[in-house]
Amino acid sequence: QVQLVESGxxxxxxxxxLRLSCAASGLTFSNYAMGWFxxxxxxxxxxxxxxxxxxxxxxxxxxxxxxFTISRDNAKNTVYLQMNNxxxxxxxxxxxxxxxxAYYSDYTEKNRYSYWGQxxxxxxxx
Numbered sequence: 004q005v006q007l008v009e010s011g012x013x014x015x016x017x018x019x020x021l022r023l024s025c026a027a028s029g030l031t032f033s034n035y036a037m038g039w040f041x042x043x044x045x046x047x048x049x050x051x052x053x054x055x056x057x058x059x060x061x062x063x064x065x066x067x068x069x070x071f072t073i074s075r076d077n078a079k080n081t082v083y084l085q086m087n088n089x090x091x092x093x094x095x096x097x098x099x100x101x102x103x104x105a106y107y108s109d110y111t112e113k114n115r116y117s118y119w120g121q122x123x124x125x126x127x128x129x
Contacts, residue, residue: 005029005118007099012123015089019127023084025099025120033057036102037075037082040113041095041125048098052084053110062110066092089127096122 011023025037038053052073053062061073072085082099100116102109109115 005101007101007118007120009097009099009120009123012097012125014126014128017090017127017129019089020085020087021089021125023086023097023099023123023125025082025084027080027082027101030101030118032080033077034103035118036104036110037073038100038102038110038113038116039073039082039084039097040100041093041097042122043095046095048113050111050113051097054082055107055110060107062107064111086125089125091127091129094125094127096124098122 006028007025009025015021033056036055039051040048041051042048050064054073054075058075070088075082099120101118102116104115
């Protein structure tokens with residue numbers, strides 16, 4: 004059974020930082036590209052960042068470029084999202100997801116992901 008478990012969310016002041024982790028089990032982690040998505044109340048779930056299975060290719064939403072960094076450790080079956088200079092607009096539930104797609108263009112599409120975590124809340128106060 005595949006499980007993706009996010010952690011590291013919480014309450015932080017604007018300008019602060021958080022590091023999210025997503026631990027994967029039940030799948031061959033190094034065969035999957037991994038993505039982070041977020042969903043704010045009343046809004047659609049949106050792409051945040053993604054990383055290829057090797058870690059050599061990454062993709063970011065324009066809204067987080069230069070502030071967020073995605074990385075992975077295949078030995079630990081874990082993907083990370085380092086979030087710096089947070090703003091209230093970053094407040095959302097953050098989800099990690101896994102895709103077998105080898106196409107870089109698929110990384111931003113949530114319907115290309117097969118497995119999802121339960122999400123972790125990130126709240127940024129002004």
